[in-house]
Amino acid sequence: MKKDLISIKDLSSKEIGDLLDLTAKLKRNKAKFAKVLSGKTLALIFQKPSNRTRVSFEVGMYQLGGNSLCLAPQEINLGVRESIKDVARTLSRYVDGIVIRTFEHKNCLDMAAAASVPVINGLSDFSHPCQALADIFTVKEKLKKLKDVTLAYVGDGNNVCNSLLFSAAKTGMNINVASPKGYSPSEEVVKSSLEIAGSTGSKIMITEDPVCAVSGAQVVYTDVWASMGQEDEINKRKSIFKDFQISTKLLANASPDVLVMHCLPAHRGEEITDEVMDSKNSVVFDQAENRLHIQKAILIKLLKESR
Numbered sequence: 520m521k522k523d524l525i526s527i528k529d530l531s532s533k534e535i536g537d538l539l540d541l542t543a544k545l546k547r548n549k550a551k552f553a554k555v556l557s558g559k560t561l562a563l564i565f566q567k568p569s570n571r572t573r574v575s576f577e578v579g580m581y582q583l584g585g586n587s588l589c590l591a592p593q594e595i596n597l598g599v600r601e602s603i604k605d606v607a608r609t610l611s612r613y614v615d616g617i618v619i620r621t622f623e624h625k626n627c628l629d630m631a632a633a634a635s636v637p638v639i640n641g642l643s644d645f646s647h648p649c650q651a652l653a654d655i656f657t658v659k660e661k662l663k664k665l666k667d668v669t670l671a672y673v674g675d676g677n678n679v680c681n682s683l684l685f686s687a688a689k690t691g692m693n694i695n696v697a698s699p700k701g702y703s704p705s706e707e708v709v710k711s712s713l714e715i716a717g718s719t720g721s722k723i724m725i726t727e728d729p730v731c732a733v734s735g736a737q738v739v740y741t742d743v744w745a746s747m748g749q750e751d752e753i754n755k756r757k758s759i760f761k762d763f764q765i766s767t768k769l770l771a772n773a774s775p776d777v778l779v780m781h782c783l784p785a786h787r788g789e790e791i792t793d794e795v796m797d798s799k800n801s802v803v804f805d806q807a808e809n810r811l812h813i814q815k816a817i818l819i820k821l822l823k824e825s826r
């Protein structure tokens with residue numbers, strides 16, 4: 520039966536562990552996997568801009584011996600020119616997998632329900648699973664473990680934050696989330712993460728105090744204050760989020776060797792200072808690189824092994 524990747528919540532802890540193990544092998548030995556997806560094609564549908572997601576998926580398919588094609592918003596005009604269901608059913612006759620970056624998470628679910636090939640969420644307003652998987656791979660690569668690691672996410676309780684919460688809960692990593700009042704992750708996501716955490720030992724803290732969140736943390740993570748589609752709110756958000764900037768001063772409360780993470784693109788001078796972005800603690804470009812390796816593992820699992 521075909522498998523999709525729509526939310527980390529849908530993956531078991533074992534599936535996540537297997538993906539991380541395969542990613543490490545792919546990163547170590549590129550040549551060994553050069554023909555694994557020979558003859559396969561991946562379609563990428565974008566309703567929003569992208570650098571990392573688009574390039575890493577396209578390069579990943581190429582490195583695995585397959586092909587990819589990128590469909591810009593005006594080409595497919597999803598849901599306007601044709602229904603999502605009909606796009607999904609048509610593409611399923613041509614390609615072996617579909618990546619979709621969209622506004623409403625429901626579009627991912629509708630695409631997955633109608634497609635007969637695997638569908639991968641390349642970012643929705645609710646989640647960004649490929650990013651969070653690359654992130655936990657990066658943490659494990661740097662710190663050699665996830666259990667007993669505390670990641671502090673400081674900023675908007677957005678799609679990236681939701682996926683990090685589920686990833687932490689599933690893997691036993693601890694996570695503290697600090698957001699301004701009204702910008703915390705939804706109660707539903709927190710409740711569901713806490714339920715999952717009960718079986719893995721992950722500790723989850725939700726706070727409005729960034730200093731409290733980063734205290735003793737080994738990893739500090741942030742993302743833009745206004746996500747794609749919220750650009751008109753940026754001025755309002757700049758004043759609401761001003762105390763949530765990742766600065767050297769805030770990091771003084773974290774572990775001395777703290778890893779600084781950001782999914783990118785970063786708005787330097789807003790959610791993160793230049794000084795921190797360019798410091799020796801920053802692993803943001805390792806994260807970006809690991810998008811390639813983790814997505815190659817995802818593609819192998821979904822396009823080859825689960826079909």
Ligand code: CP
Nearest residue numbers: 569570571572782783
């Ligand atoms: N982090 C991330 O998804 O980057 P892009 O928006 O450039 O794809």
Ligand code: NVA
Nearest residue numbers: 677742746747782783
């Ligand atoms: N939260 C950001 C992530 C970008 C990769 C957004 O949705 O725009």
